[in-house]
Amino acid sequence: MKLKNFQQEIHNTIIYKFKDLKSKYDSLDKTNISDFNKIRKLDGGILLQAPTGCGKTFIASQIVSTFNEIEKMIWFWFAPFSGLIEQTRQVFLKDSVSVPILDIHTDRTLENLKVGGIYFLTWQKVAVSNNEGRKARITGDDGLSIDELMESARMEDYKIGCIIDEAHHSIVSKKTEASKFFSEIVTPDYLLMMTATPNDKDIKTFSEQTGYELKNEKQRASVSREDGVKEGLLKRGVEMVRFLEKNPTDKDLIDMEKTALEECTLLHREIKSKLENLNVSIQPLMLVQVPNGKKESIEEVKNFLTDNLRFKESSVKVHTANEPDENFHLIAHDPKVEVLIFKMAVATGFDAPRAFTLAALRGIRNEQFGVQVVGRIMRIPKEMQFKKNLDDSLYYGYVFIANKEKDEGLLLAADLINRIKTQNASLGSQTVVTIYKGNPKAQVVENGDIIPLIPNEEMGNIFLTPESEQKEKLPKWKQIEPYIPNLTSGNLQNDEEHFQKPSPLTQVLVQEERYVYKIREGVPKVLKTEYMPDPGDNYQERILDFVDFTGKTDAARKKKIEITEEISDIFNKTDIAKLNKKGEIDFEALADKTTQLLLNFVTDRLFKRKLFEHYKKFCEKNGWEISNDEELCKELDLILISHKNLIKDAQRKSMIDKLELKEVYLNLEVVVHNSTVQKSTKNIYGVFPESLNSMELELAKKLDSEEVILWWHRNGQNSKGKEPAIGLNFTIFFMIRKTKR
Known part of the structure; x- marks a missing residue:
């Protein structure tokens, strides 16, 4: 596969930077470890920022392949999760066949090293304190420890290259085993960090922890969303769908999660139909993000999808692990899978090019998480990239937010992605190598500085003259303290203590200072x-006598709630449409709310059962047909939540005489x-x-x-x-x- 235009530019710039770095390494004396470290830390790192779907992994694979022809390299690719490692391996196997893929379990000997080879690792494999993490750090029958392997490779004139994928994750967030391993063991000669969620604070933290300079704009390359759209890699935009109740009193009635799932399913099936009609052989994927937590809530979502929304059980898959592993990768790419339910924690980095729709059941509050969510539905599938005149709706992703008050993470994510503008890493550098008296020296170049031809540490010896030596012998004059008279003591001497401490009189005045109103x-x-005496033992029965359902039963007949569906483009900040819809009633949550409502007035939890019997008699008295107790309970809950003062008014009437x-x-x-x-x-x-x-x-x-x-x-x-x-x-x-x- 060929690099796109913007990808080629990024590739060429980074290769140029690495070639410039190589020339500096080559000009230094191998024993000058200090200067090697200076150049490595100041010029050895590059940060690549690009929205998910712009091909960061592919660009990096081509950089590895190209630079292997220039430098004797051994590469280490780090990612936070094993599923991401498998995705990356597949890219190299397909698009960088010249790069030898090495196995950390079997290829930890110098004999098995191959020039230009690459190891794919998670941080957990090498930078944790458990037994699994220690295996690769211990020399034994499996080979050298990874620490010794890197040291031995350097002695054989290999340079160490390091690529950190999802760089915002783990290593830059805090002082971890990973950052310690990176700083003390890896110390790469060539470093490429990649992220879709750039964070200046994290970058600063990483630079401070490791010494690798990435804060400088010269060390950064970035790709805009517009470039990805222009080259047909990314969809044109992402539409956010929120649901608002038309009547404020209905706020507690609506099951927004089921409503979001219903509307997301309708659009998913519409997209599926359009693709079939256009002869595009893609099975679109509907993503459902559930909160980290109880397994029961995940099963409830799956049952609603299969029982109510009629998805085949075999087409709905659930991934319950806390990270995107190999199995997760296979599920996302299996065309027989139509719906994938996953936890929030799994949102990082996995590829799902056939995903068009996503139902976020708990909202999106966090900016970084928002970027990851958007990234899952921004890609254009390869099957569509070369098609012409497709329906416009197929060039957008769609996020359905179940909680309208928790959408700010999505909007912040859009702002962050929009702020990333196309920029190549500067062709300049922060170090130069000068040769003085036959010795090469690395020097730091600050912005606007003129490069000194003579190393700074030599300057003092050149300009030391007899005159300057004479100046060093001049007497040092003692500074005279200023004269401050004490006007209160009658003794005109310096009284430092008097001016530093308040007088006893001042202290008394301060302590006694009061303001009276x-x-x-x-x-x-x-x-x-009003004073309410003890209401007595039978006050709950008296309350029931004053509960009157007359004129309040219309609420009990509700089956769906009128809502407004708001659709907006998160990148352009434009409102697209407002549609009238019907929302599901959340009867389970409603029952909990009415139970809590009753506890504000009565302490007996059996009171609700007594109230139910009272309502049942009211219905029978009016000659209404009663289907079953479950439906009657739902009706009672609807009345209580729609008329929240019903019990309060009854309580007051029951005790007015007391x-x-x-x-x-x-x-x-x-x-x-x-x-x-x-x-x-x-x-x-x-x-x-x-x-x-x-x-x-x-x-x-x-x-x-x-x-x-x-x-x-x-x-x-x-x-x-x-x-x-x-x-x-x-x-x-x-x-x-x-x-x-």
């Missing part, structure tokens, strides 16, 4: 509040603060209490701005006053007096 006129000192009025007092005329506080126009003390949290302060300022408010008081502001007590499970935080009440 009086209560405003017109505020009553005595208030009246309510008592009691007097409470605001005893103190003043409130005292240790410092000045913000003035308030309607607080009874004229200030915003310093104890208010941010939400309370926001409410207090709103009260200040309302004309209908005469005064307000934050309960507890006057801590010595008797606090008003109110009925069951209820505490007053603010007391407010309105006009005309």
Whole structure:
């Protein structure tokens, strides 16, 4: 396969950089380890940034193949997961057949080394503390340890090349075994790091941990999304589909996960039909991202897909491992698989070119995760790359978000991808090799500097003159302390302690400083509040007597909820359409919510069963047909969630004859603060209490701005006053007096 134009440019630039690096290595004395390290760390690394699907792996495979003809190399390719390793091996076997593929288990001897050969490794194979990780680090019957292998290879004049795939993952995130192994053992002569999710903070951390300079723009090459689209590798865009309830009261009723799965399935089947009609031999793949967690939730999703949405059970596969292994790779490429359910943790790096749609069941909050999700559906399958005049909808990916409040990761990901602009690594470098007195020396070149012909460490010997020696013998003058008179002691001497410490009088004044605010006129000192005595043992039965379902049963007849489907292009930030749809009701979640709602008023968990019997009698009394108890429970939950004050009103009516009025007092005329506080126009003390949290302060300022408010008081502001007590499970935080009440 031939490199695309933008890929060829990136390839050529990196090869040029590596050739320039080779010329520096060749000019140095082999024993000058210090200068080798200086050049290696400052000029040896390149970061390749490109959206998923732009062919980073293919570019790297061609760089390895080309540079093997220039330098005596041995390569190490690192990736975070074994599944990614298998993907990469397949690329080399297909597109870089001249590169010998070495096995870390069988080829750890100098005899088995092949010039230009490459090892494919996960960090877990060499940079963890478990037994499996230690095997490759120990010399034994299997061969040399990987540490000794690298050292021996260098003694045989091999240069070490290192390619880190998914570079944002593990090695650059924190000080790990991987970064330690890289810094102390690998120390590559040629380093290529690749990522679809560039992060300047991580890059800085990596440079600080390892000494390899990647912060400089000269060390970076990047590919824009537009280049990938132009060359037919990437889809034109990604459309995000969100669901919003039309009626705010329906918010707690909708099963957004099932709705997202239904709508995603409809589009998946539409795409499948279009491909068949256009004679494009692709079985499109529908991806379903579930949260990391219980196996039961994954099985529930699978059952909904097979039972409700009629997918063949054999066409729905679940990958439950925490990383994309070889089996995952096979599933993603198996044309008999139509739906792939995977965990969030598996989103990194796997190829799924036939994926057009993705249902994100828990939303996408994280930018890095968002980039990985988008990357799964951005590729254009090879079968489509050479087709003309296909339907426009086939050139887009589609993400269905089940949680409309958790889509920011997708939007941030789009911004990050859009920020990546095509840029070749600079042809310049940060080091030069100069020869002075027959000795080659590596020197660092700062931006704008003139390269000195003589190494810096030699400069002092050249310019040391008798005159300068004489200057070194001049006496050193002691600095005289300034004269500061003490005007309080009567003794005009320096008194450093006096100026550094406050006087006893000042300390007393500070300790006694208080700010007193009086209560405003017109505020009553005595208030009246409702008081609820012990309601007695049978209060729950009394509540049932006052629960009236009349006029509230329309909610019980709901089977689907009206929703709006919003479609937008995440890269162009444009709204595409708003469609009217019907959403599924989440009866399981609804039952949990109504149970919690009832516990706000009654503590007996059996109360819901009693309420159910009460509703059943109401239905029978009205002559309504009752199908079964399960359906009746759903109806009751719909009524309770749609009329949340139903039980509260019944409780109040049941106890109205028991309510008592009691007097409470605001005893103190003043409130005292240790410092000045913000003035308030309607607080009874004229200030915003310093104890208010941010939400309370926001409410207090709103009260200040309302004309209908005469005064307000934050309960507890006057801590010595008797606090008003109110009925069951209820505490007053603010007391407010309105006009005309």
